[in-house]
Amino acid sequence: MSNKSRNSPVFLEKTIDLSLIFNILDLANQLKANGDKICQQYGVTTQQWLILLHLAHDPNIPYFERQEHSLPILASELAESLSVTRPNVTNLLQTLSQKELIEQMADQTDARRKRLMLTEKGWEVVRQIQPIRIRTNEWLFEDFDGPQKKEFLNFLQGCLTRITHAK
Amino acid sequence: MSNKSRNSPVFLEKTIDLSLIFNILDLANQLKANGDKICQQYGVTTQQWLILLHLAHDPNIPYFERQEHSLPILASELAESLSVTRPNVTNLLQTLSQKELIEQMADQTDARRKRLMLTEKGWEVVRQIQPIRIRTNEWLFEDFDGPQKKEFLNFLQGCLTRITHAK
DNA sequence: AAAAAATGGTTAAATTCATTAACTATTTCT
Protein backbone atom coordinates (compact mmCIF):
# COMPACT_ATOMS: atom_id res chain seq x y z
CA MET A 1 0.00 0.00 0.00
CA SER A 2 2.43 2.63 -1.10
CA ASN A 3 -0.02 5.15 -2.48
CA LYS A 4 -2.13 6.87 0.13
CA SER A 5 -4.36 8.56 -2.43
CA ARG A 6 -5.62 5.48 -4.18
CA ASN A 7 -7.80 4.29 -1.34
CA SER A 8 -9.48 6.39 1.28
CA PRO A 9 -7.84 6.19 4.70
CA VAL A 10 -9.83 4.22 7.23
CA PHE A 11 -10.94 7.23 9.20
CA LEU A 12 -12.77 8.47 6.10
CA GLU A 13 -15.61 6.00 5.85
CA LYS A 14 -18.52 6.01 3.49
CA THR A 15 -21.67 6.94 5.43
CA ILE A 16 -25.10 8.04 4.36
CA ASP A 17 -24.98 11.11 6.62
CA LEU A 18 -21.86 12.50 5.00
CA SER A 19 -23.13 11.63 1.52
CA LEU A 20 -26.29 13.58 2.26
CA ILE A 21 -24.32 16.66 3.25
CA PHE A 22 -22.19 16.61 0.11
CA ASN A 23 -25.20 16.09 -2.11
CA ILE A 24 -27.11 18.97 -0.54
CA LEU A 25 -24.14 21.29 -0.98
CA ASP A 26 -23.62 20.16 -4.57
CA LEU A 27 -27.25 20.58 -5.48
CA ALA A 28 -27.36 24.06 -3.94
CA ASN A 29 -24.25 24.97 -5.94
CA GLN A 30 -25.85 23.80 -9.14
CA LEU A 31 -29.03 25.71 -8.37
CA LYS A 32 -27.04 28.84 -7.75
CA ALA A 33 -25.09 28.40 -10.99
CA ASN A 34 -28.39 27.91 -12.79
CA GLY A 35 -29.82 31.02 -11.18
CA ASP A 36 -26.76 33.06 -12.10
CA LYS A 37 -27.12 32.14 -15.75
CA ILE A 38 -30.73 33.28 -15.80
CA CYS A 39 -30.38 36.40 -13.65
CA GLN A 40 -27.37 37.61 -15.58
CA GLN A 41 -29.57 38.28 -18.58
CA TYR A 42 -31.57 40.68 -16.48
CA GLY A 43 -28.61 42.52 -14.99
CA VAL A 44 -28.78 41.11 -11.47
CA THR A 45 -26.93 38.41 -9.55
CA THR A 46 -28.70 35.51 -7.88
CA GLN A 47 -28.15 37.12 -4.50
CA GLN A 48 -29.67 40.40 -5.66
CA TRP A 49 -32.58 38.58 -7.21
CA LEU A 50 -33.19 36.76 -3.92
CA ILE A 51 -33.51 40.14 -2.26
CA LEU A 52 -35.94 41.30 -4.92
CA LEU A 53 -38.03 38.19 -4.23
CA HIS A 54 -38.10 39.07 -0.55
CA LEU A 55 -39.33 42.58 -1.33
CA ALA A 56 -41.92 41.04 -3.65
CA HIS A 57 -42.96 38.89 -0.70
CA ASP A 58 -42.63 35.56 -2.46
CA PRO A 59 -44.71 33.24 -0.23
CA ASN A 60 -42.33 30.32 -0.81
CA ILE A 61 -39.50 31.92 1.14
CA PRO A 62 -39.01 29.95 4.38
CA TYR A 63 -38.53 33.11 6.42
CA PHE A 64 -42.08 34.22 5.65
CA GLU A 65 -43.42 30.95 7.02
CA ARG A 66 -41.57 31.38 10.28
CA GLN A 67 -42.23 35.09 10.78
CA GLU A 68 -45.61 36.64 10.10
CA HIS A 69 -45.03 39.85 8.38
CA SER A 70 -47.55 42.51 7.41
CA LEU A 71 -45.37 45.49 6.52
CA PRO A 72 -42.64 45.88 3.88
CA ILE A 73 -39.48 44.10 4.94
CA LEU A 74 -36.56 45.69 6.82
CA ALA A 75 -32.83 45.31 6.16
CA SER A 76 -32.40 43.50 9.46
CA GLU A 77 -35.10 41.00 8.53
CA LEU A 78 -33.40 40.41 5.19
CA ALA A 79 -30.14 39.76 7.02
CA GLU A 80 -31.85 37.18 9.18
CA SER A 81 -33.59 35.45 6.28
CA LEU A 82 -30.40 35.28 4.21
CA SER A 83 -28.20 34.38 7.19
CA VAL A 84 -25.76 37.20 6.53
CA THR A 85 -24.66 40.28 8.46
CA ARG A 86 -26.45 43.64 8.36
CA PRO A 87 -23.54 45.50 6.75
CA ASN A 88 -23.60 42.98 3.96
CA VAL A 89 -27.27 43.69 3.38
CA THR A 90 -26.58 47.44 3.37
CA ASN A 91 -24.07 46.80 0.59
CA LEU A 92 -26.41 44.74 -1.52
CA LEU A 93 -29.20 47.29 -1.07
CA GLN A 94 -26.93 50.09 -2.23
CA THR A 95 -26.22 48.20 -5.42
CA LEU A 96 -29.91 47.57 -6.00
CA SER A 97 -30.72 51.23 -5.31
CA GLN A 98 -28.15 52.32 -7.86
CA LYS A 99 -29.81 50.02 -10.36
CA GLU A 100 -33.10 51.71 -9.41
CA LEU A 101 -34.73 48.40 -8.61
CA ILE A 102 -35.63 49.23 -5.01
CA GLU A 103 -36.50 52.22 -2.85
CA GLN A 104 -36.59 52.85 0.87
CA MET A 105 -39.28 54.61 2.89
CA ALA A 106 -39.17 55.83 6.47
CA ASP A 107 -41.22 53.73 8.86
CA GLN A 108 -44.26 55.55 10.24
CA THR A 109 -43.71 54.65 13.88
CA ASP A 110 -39.96 54.09 14.29
CA ALA A 111 -37.50 56.55 12.81
CA ARG A 112 -34.66 54.02 12.85
CA ARG A 113 -36.41 51.67 10.49
CA LYS A 114 -36.48 51.86 6.73
CA ARG A 115 -39.09 49.90 4.83
CA LEU A 116 -37.84 48.38 1.58
CA MET A 117 -39.91 48.27 -1.57
CA LEU A 118 -39.53 47.40 -5.23
CA THR A 119 -39.69 50.14 -7.84
CA GLU A 120 -41.76 49.55 -10.95
CA LYS A 121 -38.52 48.57 -12.67
CA GLY A 122 -37.83 46.11 -9.82
CA TRP A 123 -41.24 44.52 -10.21
CA GLU A 124 -40.58 44.20 -13.92
CA VAL A 125 -37.40 42.18 -13.32
CA VAL A 126 -39.18 39.85 -10.90
CA ARG A 127 -42.08 39.43 -13.31
CA GLN A 128 -39.82 38.64 -16.25
CA ILE A 129 -37.72 36.06 -14.43
CA GLN A 130 -40.72 34.30 -12.87
CA PRO A 131 -41.86 32.11 -15.82
CA ILE A 132 -38.32 30.88 -16.51
CA ARG A 133 -37.94 30.06 -12.85
CA ILE A 134 -41.17 28.09 -12.72
CA ARG A 135 -40.39 26.19 -15.89
CA THR A 136 -36.88 25.26 -14.71
CA ASN A 137 -38.07 24.00 -11.36
CA GLU A 138 -40.90 21.95 -12.79
CA TRP A 139 -38.39 20.32 -15.08
CA LEU A 140 -35.98 19.64 -12.22
CA PHE A 141 -38.55 17.79 -10.13
CA GLU A 142 -40.58 16.11 -12.85
CA ASP A 143 -39.29 12.63 -11.96
CA PHE A 144 -41.02 12.88 -8.58
CA ASP A 145 -44.67 12.96 -7.62
CA GLY A 146 -46.50 15.16 -5.13
CA PRO A 147 -46.19 12.94 -2.05
CA GLN A 148 -42.48 12.38 -2.69
CA LYS A 149 -41.88 16.09 -2.94
CA LYS A 150 -43.91 16.68 0.20
CA GLU A 151 -41.79 14.19 2.08
CA PHE A 152 -38.61 15.73 0.78
CA LEU A 153 -39.82 19.15 1.88
CA ASN A 154 -40.53 17.80 5.36
CA PHE A 155 -37.03 16.44 5.56
CA LEU A 156 -35.50 19.77 4.57
CA GLN A 157 -37.69 21.72 6.97
CA GLY A 158 -36.90 19.32 9.76
CA CYS A 159 -33.17 19.80 9.24
CA LEU A 160 -33.58 23.55 8.98
CA THR A 161 -35.59 23.79 12.18
CA ARG A 162 -32.99 21.75 13.98
CA ILE A 163 -30.03 23.66 12.67
CA THR A 164 -31.50 27.14 13.16
CA HIS A 165 -32.69 26.40 16.69
CA ALA A 166 -29.28 25.08 17.67
CA LYS A 167 -27.85 27.26 20.43
CA MET B 1 -55.77 47.05 -1.37
CA SER B 2 -53.43 50.00 -1.34
CA ASN B 3 -50.36 48.21 -0.05
CA LYS B 4 -48.72 45.95 -2.61
CA SER B 5 -46.34 44.42 -0.08
CA ARG B 6 -48.89 43.06 2.32
CA ASN B 7 -50.01 40.25 0.05
CA SER B 8 -48.01 38.50 -2.60
CA PRO B 9 -48.96 39.48 -6.12
CA VAL B 10 -50.89 36.80 -7.97
CA PHE B 11 -48.02 35.83 -10.23
CA LEU B 12 -46.06 34.77 -7.12
CA GLU B 13 -47.95 31.69 -6.06
CA LYS B 14 -47.09 29.25 -3.32
CA THR B 15 -45.90 26.00 -4.88
CA ILE B 16 -44.08 23.02 -3.50
CA ASP B 17 -41.43 23.22 -6.23
CA LEU B 18 -40.39 26.73 -5.33
CA SER B 19 -40.53 25.99 -1.62
CA LEU B 20 -38.18 23.07 -2.18
CA ILE B 21 -35.67 25.28 -3.94
CA PHE B 22 -35.63 27.88 -1.19
CA ASN B 23 -35.31 25.26 1.51
CA ILE B 24 -32.40 23.54 -0.22
CA LEU B 25 -30.59 26.86 -0.60
CA ASP B 26 -31.28 27.81 3.01
CA LEU B 27 -30.11 24.47 4.34
CA ALA B 28 -26.92 24.63 2.28
CA ASN B 29 -26.29 28.12 3.66
CA GLN B 30 -26.68 26.91 7.20
CA LEU B 31 -24.41 23.95 6.57
CA LYS B 32 -21.79 26.25 5.14
CA ALA B 33 -22.07 28.61 8.13
CA ASN B 34 -21.73 25.62 10.42
CA GLY B 35 -18.69 24.42 8.51
CA ASP B 36 -17.09 27.86 8.66
CA LYS B 37 -17.39 27.95 12.42
CA ILE B 38 -15.65 24.59 12.74
CA CYS B 39 -12.98 25.07 10.08
CA GLN B 40 -12.06 28.51 11.35
CA GLN B 41 -10.56 26.95 14.45
CA TYR B 42 -8.18 25.00 12.23
CA GLY B 43 -7.15 27.95 10.08
CA VAL B 44 -9.02 26.99 6.92
CA THR B 45 -12.25 28.06 5.27
CA THR B 46 -15.02 25.64 4.39
CA GLN B 47 -14.06 25.88 0.73
CA GLN B 48 -10.43 25.08 1.50
CA TRP B 49 -11.45 22.21 3.72
CA LEU B 50 -13.59 20.80 0.91
CA ILE B 51 -10.51 20.75 -1.26
CA LEU B 52 -8.54 18.98 1.45
CA LEU B 53 -11.29 16.36 1.60
CA HIS B 54 -10.98 15.84 -2.15
CA LEU B 55 -7.22 15.30 -1.83
CA ALA B 56 -7.92 12.91 1.06
CA HIS B 57 -10.26 11.10 -1.32
CA ASP B 58 -13.31 11.17 0.95
CA PRO B 59 -15.52 8.44 -0.54
CA ASN B 60 -18.69 10.40 0.22
CA ILE B 61 -17.93 13.09 -2.34
CA PRO B 62 -20.42 12.72 -5.22
CA TYR B 63 -17.73 13.37 -7.84
CA PHE B 64 -15.90 10.20 -6.82
CA GLU B 65 -19.04 8.16 -7.40
CA ARG B 66 -19.44 9.52 -10.89
CA GLN B 67 -15.78 9.36 -11.96
CA GLU B 68 -13.57 6.44 -11.12
CA HIS B 69 -10.28 7.77 -10.08
CA SER B 70 -7.10 5.91 -9.26
CA LEU B 71 -4.45 8.65 -9.23
CA PRO B 72 -4.19 11.79 -7.08
CA ILE B 73 -6.66 14.43 -8.22
CA LEU B 74 -5.94 17.24 -10.72
CA ALA B 75 -6.89 20.89 -10.48
CA SER B 76 -9.24 20.52 -13.43
CA GLU B 77 -11.01 17.63 -11.74
CA LEU B 78 -11.39 19.71 -8.59
CA ALA B 79 -12.90 22.50 -10.66
CA GLU B 80 -15.42 20.09 -12.11
CA SER B 81 -16.34 18.57 -8.75
CA LEU B 82 -16.77 21.97 -7.10
CA SER B 83 -18.51 23.53 -10.13
CA VAL B 84 -16.12 26.44 -10.28
CA THR B 85 -13.63 27.71 -12.85
CA ARG B 86 -10.05 26.52 -13.13
CA PRO B 87 -8.50 29.89 -12.25
CA ASN B 88 -10.52 29.86 -9.06
CA VAL B 89 -9.06 26.49 -8.16
CA THR B 90 -5.55 27.76 -8.92
CA ASN B 91 -6.20 30.55 -6.41
CA LEU B 92 -7.44 28.26 -3.69
CA LEU B 93 -4.53 25.88 -4.24
CA GLN B 94 -2.04 28.72 -3.91
CA THR B 95 -3.52 29.62 -0.54
CA LEU B 96 -3.37 26.02 0.61
CA SER B 97 0.23 25.70 -0.62
CA GLN B 98 1.20 28.79 1.35
CA LYS B 99 -0.34 27.19 4.41
CA GLU B 100 1.75 24.11 3.61
CA LEU B 101 -1.30 21.87 3.63
CA ILE B 102 -0.87 20.55 0.08
CA GLU B 103 1.85 19.84 -2.45
CA GLN B 104 1.93 19.28 -6.18
CA MET B 105 3.82 16.63 -8.14
CA ALA B 106 4.44 16.37 -11.84
CA ASP B 107 2.42 13.67 -13.55
CA GLN B 108 4.53 10.79 -14.88
CA THR B 109 3.00 10.62 -18.32
CA ASP B 110 1.70 14.10 -19.11
CA ALA B 111 3.86 17.14 -18.42
CA ARG B 112 0.86 19.47 -18.34
CA ARG B 113 -0.73 17.76 -15.40
CA LYS B 114 0.03 18.32 -11.74
CA ARG B 115 -1.09 15.75 -9.20
CA LEU B 116 -2.30 17.22 -5.91
CA MET B 117 -1.56 15.69 -2.53
CA LEU B 118 -1.90 16.50 1.14
CA THR B 119 1.17 17.19 3.22
CA GLU B 120 1.44 15.57 6.64
CA LYS B 121 0.14 18.86 8.07
CA GLY B 122 -2.78 18.69 5.63
CA TRP B 123 -3.67 15.16 6.75
CA GLU B 124 -3.53 16.36 10.33
CA VAL B 125 -6.17 19.06 9.69
CA VAL B 126 -8.46 16.57 7.97
CA ARG B 127 -8.00 14.07 10.78
CA GLN B 128 -8.74 16.62 13.49
CA ILE B 129 -11.90 17.98 11.89
CA GLN B 130 -13.32 14.54 11.07
CA PRO B 131 -14.82 13.57 14.49
CA ILE B 132 -16.54 16.95 14.89
CA ARG B 133 -17.93 16.61 11.42
CA ILE B 134 -19.32 13.14 12.06
CA ARG B 135 -20.86 14.14 15.37
CA THR B 136 -22.53 17.25 13.90
CA ASN B 137 -24.05 15.34 11.01
CA GLU B 138 -25.35 12.52 13.16
CA TRP B 139 -27.04 15.11 15.31
CA LEU B 140 -28.53 16.88 12.30
CA PHE B 141 -30.21 13.77 10.93
CA GLU B 142 -31.09 12.00 14.15
CA ASP B 143 -34.84 12.59 13.70
CA PHE B 144 -34.80 10.39 10.60
CA ASP B 145 -34.24 6.68 10.18
CA GLY B 146 -32.14 4.81 7.63
CA PRO B 147 -34.81 4.27 4.95
CA GLN B 148 -35.88 7.91 5.16
CA LYS B 149 -32.34 9.08 4.70
CA LYS B 150 -31.87 6.67 1.82
CA GLU B 151 -34.94 8.06 0.09
CA PHE B 152 -33.79 11.60 0.65
CA LEU B 153 -30.40 10.75 -0.82
CA ASN B 154 -32.10 9.25 -3.89
CA PHE B 155 -34.04 12.44 -4.35
CA LEU B 156 -30.92 14.58 -4.15
CA GLN B 157 -28.98 12.32 -6.50
CA GLY B 158 -31.86 12.28 -8.95
CA CYS B 159 -31.95 16.07 -9.06
CA LEU B 160 -28.18 16.28 -9.36
CA THR B 161 -28.05 13.81 -12.23
CA ARG B 162 -30.73 15.74 -14.03
CA ILE B 163 -29.19 19.14 -13.49
CA THR B 164 -25.63 18.13 -14.32
CA HIS B 165 -26.62 16.27 -17.47
CA ALA B 166 -28.59 19.22 -18.75
CA LYS B 167 -26.84 20.51 -21.84
C1' DA C 1 5.51 15.18 -40.47
C1' DA C 2 3.45 19.59 -40.17
C1' DA C 3 -0.45 22.24 -38.85
C1' DA C 4 -4.52 22.73 -36.12
C1' DA C 5 -7.18 21.80 -32.18
C1' DA C 6 -7.71 20.44 -27.59
C1' DT C 7 -6.16 20.13 -22.80
C1' DG C 8 -4.04 21.61 -18.26
C1' DG C 9 -2.75 25.27 -15.96
C1' DT C 10 -1.54 30.22 -14.80
C1' DT C 11 -1.73 35.34 -14.73
C1' DA C 12 -4.11 39.63 -14.50
C1' DA C 13 -7.93 42.57 -13.70
C1' DA C 14 -12.28 43.10 -11.94
C1' DT C 15 -16.53 41.98 -9.26
C1' DT C 16 -19.37 40.12 -5.75
C1' DC C 17 -20.16 38.76 -1.39
C1' DA C 18 -18.83 38.57 3.00
C1' DT C 19 -16.78 39.75 7.53
C1' DT C 20 -15.52 42.63 11.93
C1' DA C 21 -15.08 46.93 14.39
C1' DA C 22 -16.57 51.32 15.28
C1' DC C 23 -19.99 54.67 14.87
C1' DT C 24 -24.79 57.52 14.78
C1' DA C 25 -29.49 57.85 15.73
C1' DT C 26 -33.51 56.30 17.87
C1' DT C 27 -36.32 53.69 20.92
C1' DT C 28 -37.16 51.00 25.02
C1' DC C 29 -36.30 49.55 29.58
C1' DT C 30 -35.30 50.35 34.50
Add this chain to the structure above:
DNA sequence: AGAAATAGTTAATGAATTTAACCATTTTTT
Protein backbone atom coordinates in the same frame (compact mmCIF):
# COMPACT_ATOMS: atom_id res chain seq x y z
C1' DA D 1 -32.99 60.61 33.39
C1' DG D 2 -29.73 57.22 32.34
C1' DA D 3 -28.56 52.70 30.51
C1' DA D 4 -29.31 49.20 27.26
C1' DA D 5 -31.01 47.54 23.10
C1' DT D 6 -32.17 48.11 18.20
C1' DA D 7 -31.67 49.73 13.16
C1' DG D 8 -28.71 51.04 10.14
C1' DT D 9 -24.24 52.88 8.09
C1' DT D 10 -19.24 53.51 7.22
C1' DA D 11 -14.64 51.86 6.70
C1' DA D 12 -11.25 48.51 6.09
C1' DT D 13 -10.40 44.13 4.64
C1' DG D 14 -10.52 39.47 2.77
C1' DA D 15 -12.25 35.26 0.42
C1' DA D 16 -14.17 33.43 -3.51
C1' DT D 17 -15.46 34.14 -7.77
C1' DT D 18 -15.48 35.38 -12.86
C1' DT D 19 -13.67 36.47 -17.74
C1' DA D 20 -10.02 37.18 -21.05
C1' DA D 21 -5.63 36.33 -22.49
C1' DC D 22 -1.82 33.54 -22.38
C1' DC D 23 1.93 29.47 -22.28
C1' DA D 24 3.16 24.71 -22.65
C1' DT D 25 2.11 20.21 -23.90
C1' DT D 26 -0.48 16.60 -26.00
C1' DT D 27 -3.62 14.81 -29.41
C1' DT D 28 -5.91 14.96 -33.71
C1' DT D 29 -6.22 15.99 -38.44
C1' DT D 30 -4.73 16.49 -42.88
